[in-house]
Amino acid sequence: GTFLALPFEKQEFDTITASYAFHHCDEEERLLAVREMKRVLRSGGRIIIADLMFADKKARSRYEEQCTARQRAELEDECFTTVEA
Structure with a gap:
């Protein structure tokens, strides 16, 4: 499935991860996914998101400098956010 269109009724869950x-x-x-999670979340429920992110754009640049060309290319397919965002 996809969390852009969850196959559940409104307010069905206490916790979503x-x-x-x-x-x-x-x-x-990401915005669509969070809206969809909120749709199926009960009042007072919790959304828990665990993922990779960088502290800021400089931290990402420092990381990329240490990567091989292949690793940098793989990063281009991902949408890592930053804490400052």
Whole structure:
């Protein structure tokens, strides 16, 4: 499935988790995913998101400098966010 269109009724869950999936989504898709999670979340429920991110753009640049060409190319397919975002 996809968390852009969850196959569940409104307010069906107390807790929703997304583990290492958000870096596959661009900014617009992330917003859609969170809206969809909120739709199926009960009042007072929790959304837990675990993923990879960088502290800021400089941290990403420093990381990329240490990567091989192949690793840098793989990073281009991912949408890692930063804490400052």
